[in-house]
Amino acid sequence: MELNIDFIKAIIDEVDRSGLSTLKLETEGFKLSVEKAQPMQVVSTPVAVPAAPAAAEPAADVQPAQADVCGNVVTSPIVGTFYASASPEKPAYVKVGQRVQKGDVLFIVESMKLMNEITSEYDGTVEEIYVRDGQSLEYGQPVLRIV
Known part of the structure; x- marks a missing residue:
């Protein structure tokens, strides 16, 4: 058996295609260890957050408990x-109590230096805003409720 670059590439390809996660090969004067990278697993557990008492400003990090929510x-x-507005000097796109229509800009999500305008899929009135300006958002996190 001759150990050359083509042989090593063939071993790597075979490990990649197989169900093996590691392979160690040792010959006289030569050691080779190949390990397949394992994909990272993300596990999330839904957590119900109790409603906060009524306040003049929307409470930070308050998310609706799914059973208590009416509207969209x-x-x-x-x-x-x-971001609630296009810039700190400009007014928020929407406020609690404001009527919105399908297609109206509701807020901006900055991701990877891109400003993404999020538009309404519903006609109605903004009933609650669950996050504050500058807060980090996760995918699927409730932002606001329209009734």
Whole structure:
């Protein structure tokens, strides 16, 4: 058996195609160890967050318990940072009590230096905003509720 680069590449390809996760080969004067990278697993567990007492400003990090929600909850379509307006000097796109129509811009999610305008899929009135300006968002996280 001759150990050359083609032989080593063939071993790597075979380990990649097989169910093996590691292979160690040792001959006189030569050692080879091949390990297949394992995909990272992300496990998430849903947690119900109790409703906060009524306040003048929307409470930070308050998310609706799914059973208590009426209306349409708008969630973040991507991971990023929530912005209520196009810039700090401009007014928020929407406020609690404001009427919105399908296609109206509700907020911005900044992700990877791109500003993504999130538009409404519903006609109705903004009943609650669950996050604050500049807060990090996860995919699927509730942002606001329209009734």
